Amino acid sequence: MDALEKLEILTDAAKYDVSCASSGSSRGGKAAAERGASMGSAMKSGICHSFSGDGRCISLLKILASNCCIYDCKYCVNRRSNDVPRTTFTAREIAELTVNFYKRNYIEGLFLSSGVVKNPDYTMELICEAVRLLREEYGFAGYIHAKTVPGADPLLIKKLGLMADRISVNIEMPSEESLKTFAPDKSRNSILKPMGQISSGIKENRHELALYKSAPKFAPAGHSTQMIIGASPETDLRIIRLTEGLYNKYKLKRVYFSAYIPVGNHPALPNTKPPLMREHRLYQADWLLRFYGFRADEILTEENPNFNELLDPKCTWAINHPELFPVEVNRADYNMLLRVPGVGVRSAKRIVSARRYGRLDFANLKKMGVVLKRARYFLVCGGKYFDGITVDQKNIERNMLADAAMSPQNAKKNSAQLSMFDEQLALPLNPPKIEVVKSITGEF
Amino acid sequence: MEFFTDDNRNGIIYTYDGTFDGFLCCVFTAYNTKRFPSKIARYGTFTPSIFDRVSDVRTDKVEAERVYEGIRKNISGKALYYAYLAFMTEREGMEDDIFEFLRLGFKYGGRVLNMMNNDAVLSVVKLKEKAYREADKLFGFLRFEELEGGIYYAELEPDNNILELLAKHFEDRFPNRRFIMCDKGRGISAVYDAGELTLLRGIPENLPPRSENEEEYRRLWKCFYDAVEIKERRNPKLQRSMMPKKYWKYIIEKSL
Incomplete structure (x- = not known):
């Protein structure tokens, strides 16, 4: 089998993994070179290098080390019982591809996962060896995200975490029952145990780093997970509660959702189009959890456990809480501003800093990037609604639904990786000639 | 120093060579002569009316360097970065917004970046984002x-x-x-x-x-x-x- 064919098979087999973010690590290339690296750097906010025909970002070389698998997870294209061509990369092939793509600026680094060949430890050793070659022999200081295999030896996880930027383990299904039904070879415990180990490894390491600056870094870009949605019967509420729990308990950087694409063969699996709108709503809710100070139980309730197809979760929440609105732009605190539909993190920060220098009106808000189409129902400036409109609580929902119907949701911000905004924290660049201003925090 | 006016016909217009250094020299000249321009434009992009007084500003490395350092010390490194990136958009009229942004900066210091209700400041912030967004893509x-x-x-x-x-x-x-x-x-x-x-x-x-x-x-x-x-x-x-x-x-x- 030639290199082209191999790459095609092992890319095709890897493409259903959502995560492609190259964010979370910040590593200057020159500093890395002084420590002996030959090339590479990492930007805190990550970099997208291309976009495939499905509109998803391509940041990393996303491949499997092997698509041979001893497991038979029903939803997975690589399951043992599926009749597909199988192949395995050598560690050196992986390293060569990564370095040569990186040199040409095709990619930001490597995202390496694998089917389970022979047994979990054997597979993890293959992954470790590829990463070790890259780091040690090729002096590669670009981004590496590697998957850990459930059931592998904790020592191997530790070893991998000390070389990669991000390591992760997929939770696969939104509930234990579904995991039992569709992935009989994996158990909840075999997934949560390594996740716990990674989480506490990171915590200890941050402590060490605070004490000894030169301590080796363990998964400096944190860890993430993903679950398939739409293959199993869980409600949206259940999924976001699980998500919230994962963020709180395991301090994950990201929880990814992957709309199920019918590649499985189990009678309980749906054979429908991937639920992209649902995935989009879940990501919106995920943002509310991470950046907007919402709790899962505020976003959805037992009575309404699923998202509204037409209205985004923030609008839905605001409509259901008329007692909190309207909000006075010139006085409301930051957290309340964040909860107004049409106001994002960026515009809320701008409002808070600008109003110290004078009263704000709707023209100011518009220039600051507030989406008045939505915000006008919930905001007042100096006690007045936008354009003198009178807002009748009962009509808000009707109006907003009409607006939503007028502009069919283009899935712009959803199915995409969102890596554009992914954990954007610092502006790593300086104007030329400026030497020291290391982290200009113009972006948040 | 507040005597400058928005009225083009009475003001002085600076023209320069289109480089960032050249623009910084316009800032230098303005403060050095205490005559603030009503407009700054690169040579050839601006047709003056008969009432306009046009002054060509020569680019001088040393003067540019002084303004560069002056912005960094008296406003902030971040403001300098914003001015630089906003400049690189090469949008028509951006020089005037950047000049006003710097003028406010010299008056209020680094706080200028928070003054988002000022049109010039907001414009510089937005231009900077525009340039950075493209750089980020590339x-x-x-x-x-x-x-x-x-x-x-x-x-x-x-x-x-x-x-x-x-x-x-x-x-x-x-x-x-x-x-x-x-x-x-x-x-x-x-x-x-x-x-x-x-x-x-x-x-x-x-x-x-x-x-x-x-x-x-x-x-x-x-x-x-x-x-x-x-x-x-x-x-x-x-x-x-x-x-x-x-x-x-x-x-x-x-x-x-």
Whole structure:
């Protein structure tokens, strides 16, 4: 089998993994070179290098080390019982591809996962060896995200975490029952145990780093997970509660959702189009959890456990809480501003800093990037609604639904990786000639 | 110093050579002569009326350096960064907004960046974001080809004048190698060789041929690019909004 064919098979087999973010690590290339690296750097906010025909970002070389698998997870294209061509990369092939793509600026680094060949430890050793070659022999200081295999030896996880930027383990299904039904070879415990180990490894390491600056870094870009949605019967509420729990308990950087694409063969699996709108709503809710100070139980309730197809979760929440609105732009605190539909993190920060220098009106808000189409129902400036409109609580929902119907949701911000905004924290660049201003925090 | 007016006919108009240094010299002249311009424009982009008094400002490295340091010390490094990036958008009239932004900065210090209800400040912030957004895209979309002799070569045509910013990024990423980046639209090149980054006018001719492996890796990359797409989620509109067509010319997986 030639290199082209191999790459095609092992890319095709890897493409259903959502995560492609190259964010979370910040590593200057020159500093890395002084420590002996030959090339590479990492930007805190990550970099997208291309976009495939499905509109998803391509940041990393996303491949499997092997698509041979001893497991038979029903939803997975690589399951043992599926009749597909199988192949395995050598560690050196992986390293060569990564370095040569990186040199040409095709990619930001490597995202390496694998089917389970022979047994979990054997597979993890293959992954470790590829990463070790890259780091040690090729002096590669670009981004590496590697998957850990459930059931592998904790020592191997530790070893991998000390070389990669991000390591992760997929939770696969939104509930234990579904995991039992569709992935009989994996158990909840075999997934949560390594996740716990990674989480506490990171915590200890941050402590060490605070004490000894030169301590080796363990998964400096944190860890993430993903679950398939739409293959199993869980409600949206259940999924976001699980998500919230994962963020709180395991301090994950990201929880990814992957709309199920019918590649499985189990009678309980749906054979429908991937639920992209649902995935989009879940990501919106995920943002509310991470950046907007919402709790899962505020976003959805037992009575309404699923998202509204037409209205985004923030609008839905605001409509259901008329007692909190309207909000006075010139006085409301930051957290309340964040909860107004049409106001994002960026515009809320701008409002808070600008109003110290004078009263704000709707023209100011518009220039600051507030989406008045939505915000006008919930905001007042100096006690007045936008354009003198009178807002009748009962009509808000009707109006907003009409607006939503007028502009069919283009899935712009959803199915995409969102890596554009992914954990954007610092502006790593300086104007030329400026030497020291290391982290200009113009972006948040 | 508040005697300047918005009325063009009574004010003085500074023209300069279009470089950032040249613009900084306009700032220098304004403060040095205590005569604030009613407009700053690059030579040739502005037709004065008979009432206008036009003054050509000469670019002087030392004066520019003084203003540069002055902004950094008296306003902030961040403000300097904003002014620089906003300038690189080359949008018509941006000089006036940046000048006003700096004037406020010299008066209020680093706080100027919070004064978002001022139109000039907001304009500078937005222009800076515009330039940075494009740079951020090109950090990813730029493609190098490997030439014989281990030189890496890239071409681009950005809307904003961000070649220097991009070159800095790749200088940091690949400190041990040689590369040439060409802004074909502006006819300028960034050359990085032996640890030294230089900006040059012109586009190199007579480049060495592509290296032996180059075609092979292009094929492999194209293969990866096609295989990684999930056909069931096909969404060309989303793809174009994330990766606008104007960049495709130099993105090899789209142009091959």
